[in-house]
Amino acid sequence: MGNSVLVFAEVKDGRVKKVALEMLSEGKKMAEKLGGDLSAVLMGSGIESLAEQLGQYGADKVYVADNEVLKDYTCDAYAKVMADLIKANEPAIVLYGATILGKDLSPRVAARVETGLASDCTDIGLDDDGKFTATRPMFAGKAYVDLSFTDSKPNMASVRPNALPVSPPDESKKAEVVKVDVNISPDDIRTTVKEVMKTAGEKPDLTEAEVIVSGGRGMKGPENFKLIEDLADVLGATVGASRAAVDAGWRTVDDQVGQTGKVVSPNLYIACGISGAIQHLAGMSTSKYIVAVNKDSEAPIFQKADYGIVDDLLKVVPVLTEEIKKLKAEG
Ligand SMILES: Cc1cc2nc3c(=O)[nH]c(=O)nc-3n(C[C@H](O)[C@H](O)[C@H](O)COP(=O)(O)OP(=O)(O)OC[C@H]3O[C@@H](n4cnc5c(N)ncnc54)[C@H](O)[C@@H]3O)c2cc1C
Structure with missing residues (x-):
């Protein structure tokens, strides 16, 4: 050799x-x-x-x-x-x-x-x-x-x-x-590729994304994922979800992060309304920086998070989006 x-x-x-x-x-x-x-x-x-x-x-x-x-x-x-x-x-x-x-x-x-x-x-x-x-x-x-x-x-x-x-x-x-x-x-060659279908959007796949914004059961319903998508757009991030959000039918299984979902390792992972169950952590704990938004200060996600915001995400996420937009506009 x-x-x-x-x-x-x-x-x-x-x-x-x-x-x-x-x-x-x-x-x-x-x-x-x-x-x-x-x-x-x-x-x-x-x-x-x-x-x-x-x-x-x-x-x-x-x-x-x-x-x-x-x-x-x-x-x-x-x-x-x-x-x-x-x-x-x-x-x-x-x-x-x-x-x-x-x-x-x-x-x-x-x-x-x-x-x-x-x-x-x-x-x-x-x-x-x-x-x-x-x-x-x-x-x-x-x-x-x-x-x-x-x-x-x-x-x-x-x-x-x-x-x-x-x-x-x-x-x-x-x-x-x-x-x-x-x-x-x-x-x-024992297999034939008949068709390659692209998923919608130009964002990188979760497994390769540098920034991910994920939502969980705390999002309360599929309509509120618009807030996550807006934040993801300003950050150039990919949207992820907890299994609870996927099981509720708010997101497709493609978006699921965790033990039975995708294992991700972005530079920045923003978890919104996600409690931090061990099966979710299994998929994202190697992220470089973890930010959690959760109204429960005792939520286990805060033990893993580098930065935490204890408040209602429906209030916090739009403010984050606007502030990042402003920062970007200022260059
Ligand atoms: C075999 C097995 C495999 C599993 N695989 C996975 C997996 O791959 N991925 C995965 O995610 N889970 C997986 N799970 C499920 C896992 O155990 C949890 O049930 C799931 O992660 C919980 O999702 P959640 O954090 O969104 O919901 P919850 O645990 O219900 O947490 C919701 C959080 O939102 C907060 N919240 C509520 N309202 C607001 C608000 N307005 N503002 C801010 N915060 C709010 C609450 O305080 C709470 O902390 C698996 C379970 C099993 C048994």
């Missing part, structure tokens, strides 16, 4: 996902410590031009698998290309964003190359001996485990979006582009 770091650079709607830049930024530091280079893998159709951006964010080399057969994600095709690249280049470390796609792809690749995977990590790095280490939440976020790998190589991890910072790009830096021969026969 070599001492290079390989990053799977996920593309959506013709753009590299931010989490890939987060992986490149951390991967660069690790490659420098290991004395190896940093490579990225781009997969899709018509994606070669994106290699330039990956170079600016630190990739020394970009493997481009550009083929019509990779236009839509299928686990068979993507896992085969990725596994073939790993077998041919023998990186020491392979990194993925723990997105919906990354969580599907990474264990399949790990199985194909017969190595372990640290999934859904909140931190990664190298220890003093240059050994790869990862931190991941366990037991619905109640505990964190620091883990290292045994002798299986490469060391693979998927890391939650927004868990790591992005280093500034160097626009003068160019990566070597290596075109990958995509040798995939129809027999290799």
Whole structure:
């Protein structure tokens, strides 16, 4: 095995996902410590031009698998290309964003190359001996485990979006582009993508959003979610909900945050009228900053919150929206 770091650079709607830049930024530091280079893998159709951006964010080399057969994600095709690249280049470390796609792809690749995977990590790095280490939440976020790998190589991890910072790009830096021969026969692909349907709106998915405004049973009814949407709009945030709000039919299950909903890790999570049940915390406790608006000062959410407002959300949320609008107008 070599001492290079390989990053799977996920593309959506013709753009590299931010989490890939987060992986490149951390991967660069690790490659420098290991004395190896940093490579990225781009997969899709018509994606070669994106290699330039990956170079600016630190990739020394970009493997481009550009083929019509990779236009839509299928686990068979993507896992085969990725596994073939790993077998041919023998990186020491392979990194993925723990997105919906990354969580599907990474264990399949790990199985194909017969190595372990640290999934859904909140931190990664190298220890003093240059050994790869990862931190991941366990037991619905109640505990964190620091883990290292045994002798299986490469060391693979998927890391939650927004868990790591992005280093500034160097626009003068160019990566070597290596075109990958995509040798995939129809027999290799057991699924067919018939249609890709977009959910309404341009906001990022909850799992990748940097700012989330969520509402719970304290919203009192679906009509009051307009207040949450207005606040989300001024912040460029995505709207989330507790299970109580979803079960009441006020929001769709797509919006549910928690143990049986989505696990999110934004920079800012604003919980409005949410009590902070353990099953809700399981989905959002790794958020960088948590703000709670609740009229009950004893609500458990305040034990997790960095900032709290004890008052009626129907009064507080519109004021927050107006104040943020004013601040934005003042620049
Ligand atoms: C197996 C299992 C899985 C689960 N999975 C999930 C999950 O994925 N996600 C999830 O969220 N839950 C989940 N739950 C449910 C969870 O236990 C809670 O019931 C749920 O999170 C409660 O939602 P809530 O906080 O919106 O409602 P409540 O607990 O009823 O809290 C409402 C809060 O709103 C406040 N409030 C009321 N009116 C106002 C007002 N006008 N202004 C300000 N504050 C106000 C109240 O003080 C209260 O704190 C799960 C439960 C089980 C058993």
